[in-house]
Amino acid sequence: GAGVSQTPSNKVTEKGKYVELRCDPISGHTALYWYRQSLGQGPEFLIYFQGTGAADDSGLPNDRFFAVRPEGSVSTLKIQRTERGDSAVYLCASSPDRGPYEQYFGPGTRLTVT
Amino acid sequence: GNSVTQMEGPVTLSEEAFLTINCTYTATGYPSLFWYVQYPGEGLQLLLKATKADDKGSNKGFEATYRKETTSFHLEKGSVQVSDSAVYFCALRSDNYGQNFVFGPGTRLSVLP
Numbered sequence: 771g772a773g774v775s776q777t778p779s780n781k782v783t784e785k786g787k788y789v790e791l792r793c794d795p796i797s798g799h800t801a802l803y804w805y806r807q808s809l810g811q812g813p814e815f816l817i818y819f820q821g822t823g824a825a826d827d828s829g830l831p832n833d834r835f836f837a838v839r840p841e842g843s844v845s846t847l848k849i850q851r852t853e854r855g856d857s858a859v860y861l862c863a864s865s866p867d868r869g870p871y872e873q874y875f876g877p878g879t880r881l882t883v884t
Numbered sequence: 885g886n887s888v889t890q891m892e893g894p895v896t897l898s899e900e901a902f903l904t905i906n907c908t909y910t911a912t913g914y915p916s917l918f919w920y921v922q923y924p925g926e927g928l929q930l931l932l933k934a935t936k937a938d939d940k941g942s943n944k945g946f947e948a949t950y951r952k953e954t955t956s957f958h959l960e961k962g963s964v965q966v967s968d969s970a971v972y973f974c975a976l977r978s979d980n981y982g983q984n985f986v987f988g989p990g991t992r993l994s995v996l997p
Binding site: 803805810811812813814815818826828829861863872873874875876877878 | 920927933984988989990
């Protein structure tokens, strides 16, 4: 079946601009996660959705970052007033609502802020 | 807070050599433990998992045993292949509120023919 998909695969934007990154999880998966991965590092947790609600947004670095999942499926990560330090690969993962909750990752969106 | 530590890479081995990648963790409660692999140009894939102490996860010839007494989950393979060249991430899922994952920094493995 179809895996997790993310669009766009690459995004180049200028400092100060607004960007949206999209994630389509595996059908039927109720949990959805966003991570940020910098070069040579492991994924860094940003936010976790259970259904439509953000169950844990403690990883969002500041108020420029926001994510939504209005219908409990597709999610959008929004970054306002982008900074060069936001450049990274943004990963989305989904998991079913039954344990042991392993996650299925999308290919990521590489964001470059110039 | 929860954390995962992995041995630093890169690790370079000859084909058919024995592989160990060390992973230790710090967590409250009883986390589940995972190894993920990222092949060149691909996304993260689950390699194996263990959900309680003394469980052994295995897949594709790789094994790891959940050792609560040493808070470790070392990855092993008896005979590596060139196709095993990738970055390996150890991770834990906390059973605390939020169910979020904590990943280690990754260990790059290169296997030479």
